[in-house]
Amino acid sequence: MQLKLKNGLKKPNPMSVETLDKPAPAARRLTHRETMWIVAGVLLPVFMASFDQSMVATTLPTIGREFGSTGQLSWVVTAYLLTSTAATPLYGKISDTRGRRSTMLVGIIIFIVGAAASALAPNMTMLILARGLQGIGGAGLVAQAMTVLGDIAPPKERAKYYTYFSIIYTTAGGVGPVVGGYFAQHLHWSLVFWVSVPMGIVSFALTSSLLRKLPRYEKYHRLDVIAALLIVAASSTLMLVMNTGGKTWPWLSAEILSFSAASAILWMLFFLRLLQAPEPLIPLGILRNPIVRCAIVANSFGWSAVIGLNIYLPLYLQTVMGKTPSESGLHLMVLMVTVNASALIGAQVAARMEHYKLYPMVTLVLCIACISWLAVRVDSISMLEFELVLALAGIGFGPVAPVSSVALQNAVVMHQLGTAISVMSFARSLFAAVLVAALGAVVLHAVGGEVMGGAASTLAADKDAATAAFRTLFWMTAGCFVIAFLGLLLMEERPLLTSNDARMG
Structure with missing residues (x-):
């Protein structure tokens, strides 16, 4: 049973269950x-x-x-x-x-x-x-x-x-x-x-x-103001810790420890609110959906690793390889160019393959191998070899982004599509902040400086210490790509729908 509101939207009966088996009449x-x-x-x-x-x-x-x-x-x-x-x-x-x-x-x-x-x-x-x-x-x-x-x-x-x-x-x-x-x-x-x-x-x-x-698929949803305030406070505090720890304040300072404790408490309160609210800010059906969870893991861990590489590779090129800031920027263009070109190809391949997970899984193995190769050859790699490895890594990761995004969108009802996509974007930003901070803790102490806006602020580094730090950094990012691979592997390969009408709850 549904209640009709003045604005024409329908208020869902709290006892009803969302389903994809009973689609609403088709939109034009x-x-x-x-x-x-x-x-x-x-x-x-x-x-x-x-x-x-x-x-x-x-x-x-x-x-x-x-x-x-x-x-x-x-x-x-x-x-x-x-x-x-x-x-x-x-x-x-x-x-x-x-x-x-x-x-x-x-x-x-x-x-x-x-x-x-x-x-x-x-x-x-x-x-x-x-x-x-x-x-x-x-x-x-x-x-x-x-x-x-x-x-x-x-x-x-x-x-x-x-x-x-x-x-x-x-x-x-x-x-x-x-x-x-x-x-x-x-x-x-x-x-x-x-x-x-x-x-x-x-x-x-x-x-x-x-x-x-634009087709209209929205339904009445009560905005849980308490949960909204909690997630804003919890995520803001966590981002504050990740962006200031080791830079504005030392990691073990009273400020960082206080903000970390506050963030942990706020996150616990937010998750308790999700369990108790009559209509959660993030519907529990989305969080319980294993396809959604696996897609978010694959997308978030993969993109976080790419973002981490994009931020710290200029520092690697300058401290270990002896390149100037302008040279390091030019050498890194190949990574983002190949990531995006490969994403376009991956999106086209996914639309034409019944088993659309296979292609990104194969290419992601290539990406993992390339980043592992960087870890092994961190202090002896030639620039030509470096460019080739980066290009292959970008080609390897590219298809993961569109396939994981489409798989998530394929698994939710239309009137929850905006929430599902925003949850993926939100998770990706948080994971990236955490990884960038973790990589910074490994690298910045060794090179004696900090990174601001993706550029190296100092070249005063002990090369041996920097080499060891970047070897650890490459193994950490390779590990993130492995987790992304596991997310794809465990994600159910549900056939991609040819009509949005089948996803109207």
């Missing part, structure tokens, strides 16, 4: 032209989010000099990560209730306001607060765009649209540092924030117009 199928216009409507917000994050890092030294506060620079990045990670699950839940279009529009507005406030910030404290506000808006852009993709295309057809998202996101990430560096060197650092304002206005107009024909 979009034409290819309509589908492409909807895709176009969310591509600019995706570009805007990726572009902003990649631009800001290159302007940090300039910002620090202007405000005379280099000690707080890492908080310009950390504030955005804290709020965007914490807010991600909320956007998923709200979009499952109020619809993707209105949720994304709210995210765009907050992002624009945060960008303008960042550009106008008179000091470092106000800039950090403004970046935190911008992160709240940014949390609703990429994850919501992927949810829209799930609304318009069934899992079997999703690969061809995933290609557009990947190209836009990767292009923005590659162009951002170049544009940000130019603004900081030749114009003014505030332009890296001002440029988001006109892009955001255009994004708002396009999203408002083009997403009107």
Whole structure:
């Protein structure tokens, strides 16, 4: 039995059980032209989010000099990560209730306001607060765009649209540092924030117009405010520990230990709330689904390892291989290029294979072998060999991302799609923060410096100690890829559906 609300949405009977066996009446199928216009409507917000994050890092030294506060620079990045990670699950839940279009529009507005406030910030404290506000808006852009993709295309057809998202996101990430560096060197650092304002206005107009024909799958969901506050507080505190431990404060300092204890208590309270709430913030059916759990493990551990490599490999090239910062950046381009190219191919292969897990499992074995080879040859590898190993590692990991994402989306009912995708994004961000902090604890002490925004801040290192530290780092990242492989191996290979109607609960 369901109760009809004034807004037309149906309030679920708490005694009812979600099922995929009794689909609701089919929604009108979009034409290819309509589908492409909807895709176009969310591509600019995706570009805007990726572009902003990649631009800001290159302007940090300039910002620090202007405000005379280099000690707080890492908080310009950390504030955005804290709020965007914490807010991600909320956007998923709200979009499952109020619809993707209105949720994304709210995210765009907050992002624009945060960008303008960042550009106008008179000091470092106000800039950090403004970046935190911008992160709240940014949390609703990429994850919501992927949810829209799930609304318009069934899992079997999703690969061809995933290609557009990947190209836009990767292009923005590659162009951002170049544009940000130019603004900081030749114009003014505030332009890296001002440029988001006109892009955001255009994004708002396009999203408002083009997403009107988006199929509506939302149902009434009560937002558990207590759980929302708990997860925001718990994740923010954990991210704070991961981003400041060993940098702002020593790992065993009173500050880090206090924040760690607070985070542990908040997480326990959050999970207790999930068990007791009449309608949990994250539906327990999603967490109990073994396909969802395995997909999150494969996606999160794999991406965390890639992010860790992307952050610390420049330091390896400079301290162990003797390369300059600009040379190390050029040598690392091959990793992200091959990861994204391989992801596109993997998405296409998955759409055409009945046993779609086989291809990413085989390629992931190649990735594990390559990173293990780096660990063995850490102090004797040639640059040509290094480039080849990185290229093969990128090719090996690429297919894991689209296959794990599609498998998760294939396993949940449509009115919980936004929540499921946001949970995966949230887990990926948390796992990445934990791994980056763990790798930093291994490496940064050995090389005598810290990494800020993905760049090495010092070359004062004992080469033998650095070599041993990076050997450990490579074994740790190889271990993360092994866990990702186990997630794929244990994930049930449910046939990809050819229609979203079969997933309407």
